[in-house]
Amino acid sequence: MKDETMETQITRKERWAFGLAGLGQNMVYNYTTAYIMVFYTDVALIAPIAVGTLMLVARVFDAINDPILGNYIDRHPSPKGKLIPYLKAIPIPMFVISVLVYFVPDMSPALKLLYAYVSFILWDLMYTVSDVPYWGLSVTITADPKERLSLISLARILCNVGLAVSIVLPPLLIKLWGGGQQAYLLTAVLMASVGSLLFSLVGRHAKERIQANNQEPSSFKNLLQNKSLIILQSSRILQAFRMVIATAGLYFAKYNLQDEAQFSLLGGLLILAMILAMFVTPKLKKHFTKKSLYQASLVLGFFAHITLYFLGYHNAWVNYAFLFIMGLSLGLNDVLTYTMVGDCVDAYEQKSGLRTEGLSFAFHTFTTKLQSAFGLFFIGFLLDQTGFIENTLQQPKAMAAIFALITLYPAIASLLGMIPMVWYDIKEKRTQ
Template sequence: MSTNVVTGENVNAVTGGSKPAKLGILEKFSYGLGDFASNLMWGIIGSFLLYFYTDVALIPVAATGTIMLVARIFDAVIDPVIGGFVDRTHTKWGQTKPYILFGIVPLSVMLVLTFYSPDVSNTWKIVYALVTYLVLGLLYSIVNIPYGALMPLMTRNTDEKSVLSSFRMGGMALGNIFVTACTTPLVVFFGGGSERQGYLLTSVLFAVLGLILFMIVYKNCQERYVLPPSSSKQREKGELIRTYKSAFRNGPWITTVLFALMLFIKLGSTVAITIFFCINVLHNPAMISVLLPLMYVAVAVSSFFTPMVLKRFKHRTSNIISLSLYSIGLVIMYFFIGNNTMLIAMWFIANICGAITSGSVFGMTADSVDYNEWKFNKRSEGTLYAGYSFSTKVGMAIGGAVVSFSLAIAGYHAAEVTPAVENSIKILFFAIPIVLSVLQIIIVMFYKLDKLHPQIVRELEQRNANA
């Protein structure tokens, strides 16, 4: 398929005024598979790595929290750098696709190594865990940031981007459902009584599946709207610095990154504490494979009505309503501990209400790219998407670290869980997501782009028409 090259900083223009190509169903489906693969490979990290470190590898819980925080501080530095490289890349394989092509194999290998537990002293276990987790995060960024930046290179049509976002939301939900529903049974199946072996072989399966799915993305998704190499060469170091400066002057983007950060801290902490909640409070480990998948089933269900809610109320009001109903649902759920049927029902309802934020954050990120072009005459998809990638990884890690440190303070030991620790786990399960939801509401109050965005779109279209 031919590539339309768009010249100049205003990459939203279509050369010759031609009508944007309509994407086929195979290409849309393939793009959604990328998020399935991403959540397959990173979902097992966010959902089960804390438990693997503390209860399988037997790494001290406080050290586990430190590992996760150090790794994410590293991400805070490296993700914007990768985003900048993506913005400046032009090869015979494309702008974003070479990162997927050459990054997915090392990422798959490192996922397996992360779930390998060597027979060494505690000190060397900690060193091994830190190194593998750092490298895994780096390789995930190398693949996932370009994958996110691929969408605006595939199409400039607003409706087509909305459809791609829907496929991506579906892939995200199904990937997480698969991970949360299947990981524990697969560990039991592959382990034969050994969780250590079970997690290792399960990670091999997820790594192979992720590799295959990302190769499908590479093969079927086309870059149509890219800057020519001549323009890329003009982007000197000073230009890269100006790109970063414009990002940090982009108020809607900063608000979106902070909002997404709270979203993924909440997700990371909820996933981590849910495992301990099911085992130590409900005394029913099988509930892990009920509650965690239902979170993502809720995302899939909400994807059918989220576009209508966002169209009616826009991002700020929709998120305030969503987070408020989610928090109320959790409060009601607290009173049904001991009644698993009602507890599951309220969990599902609360997460359907809260899942609107997952769909909204994609739109907020895309709108902040439009704002960047309108305000600073730069789209910088790679750099700005790196902010979202940063939020996902740092947020999930901070969420896991919050749970890890909280359990350490409460005196958690895998061999013996006292009633006091059990009560602490119960409090953490409900208090952490409610507090973070309140913080999200406060942050989204500063999102001022809902009313301005239609004007931005009109002015950008006028610029493109005159280009």
């Protein structure tokens, strides 16, 4: 049960430390998730199918570690807290590994691929150790659902500012620094240094207020018993092709629009819409349940993706309009997902007497990585099957496949994501 003897109100310093840490983490994380596949195929010259397989193997392997770490966190709290010690320890490794992943030596193709496997898996493990305790803290920092929604809304807004920086700025820097491996590496140094510094704020300034007095430690059995959490994360896995739009969008800008720098504009517009949606989510929550808003976000996403697919991409203003709608859908869905994980933790505690925020948010990170694994593998597979050749004008078949990666396949994923949510049954009151 909860120990509520501590003060429960989050201070302004904590709120901004938590949010800015998310901004920094997303600068580091999204620079690599968005650009590493293009870096591997077009700069390191690793075959697309090999890169896709690397993404699948590495992310599935690392995803398995997420619930293991979450379970360890729940079972082994330290005197200094369950989550804070991890948040204090990770910033320096975050910087080092995020730079090394772009330092691919010039050697044989086999050794180059081996280096990519080792460095990318280490990078993914680093992300796990930062992400699981970070989002778990959103549950232990306050017991007030309204305050938690406000905290997460601010954090997701700032996370998407970090996403915007990592999407909009790198193409300009890479072009400024002449392209090639050195340009990607210098950009990684900049992103990792600023991002790691910002992430260090949460470990220094945040407090864990909600302590669990569990009669027994949590286990994977508890995770499987949390029906609502399983349903929510099943919905997210089915949205895999919706969540790699940044990587697919970079190929789209470079090869379909024949201007890689266009990705800064398109990505910036998408993220602007996401941030706007995050601002209005708490207001919408006053009138609708989270489940209904979650489903509405998927309907909106389906409409935007499928309409653009049939209209085509040759009118720039049409592209801008529907990318903006896609961003609204993604932003609304993003905030709701994190708050609903917290609701699942609270609901399971009421039922069982156990708090499982470490394991629950580890499961959330697990499904995020499965999304990325399946989505990135599919990108590599589709490029390989449609005759993609790096750094040259593509054949119509390959260009059509790249366009489908940001339209048709995300539309299908939006519909699939709605199916499990029919059985999501946490009762909630509208926030006043």
